[in-house]
Amino acid sequence: MDPFRFTIQARSGRARVGLLTTPHGRVETPLFMPVGTQGSVKGLLPKDLKAIGSQVLLANTYHLLLRPGPERVQALGGLHRFAGWDGPWLTDSGGFQVMSLGHLRRIDEEGVVFQSHLDGSLIRLTPERSIAIQEALGADFIMAFDECPPYPSSPEYLKASLERTLRWLERSLKAKTRPDQALFGIAQGGTDAGLRALSTRETLRFDLPGYAIGGLAVGETKEEMFPMVALSTEILPEAKPRYLMGVGHPEDLVAAMGLGVDLFDSVYPTRTGRFGSALVPEGRINLKNAQYLEDKRPLEEGCDCYACQTFSRAYIAHLVRAEEMLGGILLSLHNLRFLHRLTERAREAIRQGSYGAFAREFAERRFGKEI
Numbered sequence: 608m609d610p611f612r613f614t615i616q617a618r619s620g621r622a623r624v625g626l627l628t629t630p631h632g633r634v635e636t637p638l639f640m641p642v643g644t645q646g647s648v649k650g651l652l653p654k655d656l657k658a659i660g661s662q663v664l665l666a667n668t669y670h671l672l673l674r675p676g677p678e679r680v681q682a683l684g685g686l687h688r689f690a691g692w693d694g695p696w697l698t699d700s701g702g703f704q705v706m707s708l709g710h711l712r713r714i715d716e717e718g719v720v721f722q723s724h725l726d727g728s729l730i731r732l733t734p735e736r737s738i739a740i741q742e743a744l745g746a747d748f749i750m751a752f753d754e755c756p757p758y759p760s761s762p763e764y765l766k767a768s769l770e771r772t773l774r775w776l777e778r779s780l781k782a783k784t785r786p787d788q789a790l791f792g793i794a795q796g797g798t799d800a801g802l803r804a805l806s807t808r809e810t811l812r813f814d815l816p817g818y819a820i821g822g823l824a825v826g827e828t829k830e831e832m833f834p835m836v837a838l839s840t841e842i843l844p845e846a847k848p849r850y851l852m853g854v855g856h857p858e859d860l861v862a863a864m865g866l867g868v869d870l871f872d873s874v875y876p877t878r879t880g881r882f883g884s885a886l887v888p889e890g891r892i893n894l895k896n897a898q899y900l901e902d903k904r905p906l907e908e909g910c911d912c913y914a915c916q917t918f919s920r921a922y923i924a925h926l927v928r929a930e931e932m933l934g935g936i937l938l939s940l941h942n943l944r945f946l947h948r949l950t951e952r953a954r955e956a957i958r959q960g961s962y963g964a965f966a967r968e969f970a971e972r973r974f975g976k977e978i
């Protein structure tokens with residue numbers, strides 16, 4: 608039987624609730640994936656991630672290649688055992704992180720050559736090597752090796768790049784050997800509608816268990832990004848999960864879920880938490896602001912997370928000012944719980960056939976008044 612069955616349980620407009628089966632359990636979509644780049648979601652214990660409703664964690668091929676190395680992770684039982692998370696893992700394929708973190712030396716038909724951001728050593732990544740690394744790491748969902756073009760890029764560059772990404776997808780698929788891993792293709796084309804449609808259609812020529820919308824959330828405006836998301840989900844098959852890479856602001860999740868996106872990841876909730884901010888329905892509050900030093904209220908009234916059930920804004924504001932680790936930990940925990948509650952409420956609204964009302968209520972609270 609297919610280890611990665613995806614069934615649509617309910618629809619409301621273009622939004623849908625899905626049930627995605629994996630070798631490490633069934634998950635409900637739409638869902639948000641906490642980012643555990645180096646095999647750890649910074650500051651949070653796997654048991655606490657489970658308790659707040661995390662279903663799938665994301666790790667990065669680029670980072671784990673540099674340190675500790677895929678062979679070590681494999682020898683220690685693979686990501687699930689190594690990092691103490693027995694739910695599904697997804698690994699990104701490394702291309703994007705090379706662009707955003709590594710010192711890219713060359714990109715050609717073969718692959719990329721880059722200098723490690725850790726010690727400057729030269730490293731080569733090809734579709735074949737990226738798949739081999741992801742097979743050693745043992746994630747449930749693995750990504751094809753692609754190029755995420757810089758933003759902005761010329762139409763000529765976008766076209767040449769998406770065509771190479773399609774050749775790399777074919778090589779990624781040929782290199783795959785494990786039946787217990789699902790390979791997602793990644794559509795590109797930047798913010799050019801014609802090229803985005805071309806890349807998405809060509810990616811669909813490969814019958815895969817899911818498809819990622821790549822090349823977005825790289826600095827373009829929302830006005831540029833969302834038409835590409837809408838165009839993509841119009842073309843992508845209903846019956847397969849859609850993964851919008853790198854998108855994690857609450858309002859962007861609400862909009863993209865309404866356009867039929869099923870999977871999301873972003874460093875935003877944990878990164879903004881470490882920088883001292885909490886996500887709330889009205890937007891975001893920065894606990895470094897002196898106004899919170901006497902505020903007895905929880906980060907968010909009605910939130911069921913440990914941070915909101917146990918501490919005041921005043922205490923967390925103190926921790927942030929005192930640069931206590933616990934400040935970033937509590938804010939990361941709350942922010943992830945905030946996104947998991949958002950997707951839980953979205954799934955409920957879709958089941959009720961009222962996603963439109965849900966999105967309107969969200970928008971009124973988010974944009975209706977100043978914090």
Ligand SMILES: CC1(C)O[C@H]2[C@@H](O1)[C@@]1(COC(C)(C)O1)O[C@@H]2CNc1nc2cc3nc(N)[nH]c(=O)c3cc2[nH]1
Nearest residue numbers: 699700703707753755821822823824825826852853874
């Ligand atoms: C590297 C890090 C932490 O991920 C964030 C953030 O920095 C950063 C870096 O530049 C800004 C825009 C400032 O935000 O963009 C990331 C979130 N956007 C995003 N992640 C992606 C991952 C992707 N992976 C693959 N294989 N292919 C893609 O096309 C792809 C596109 C993506 N878009």
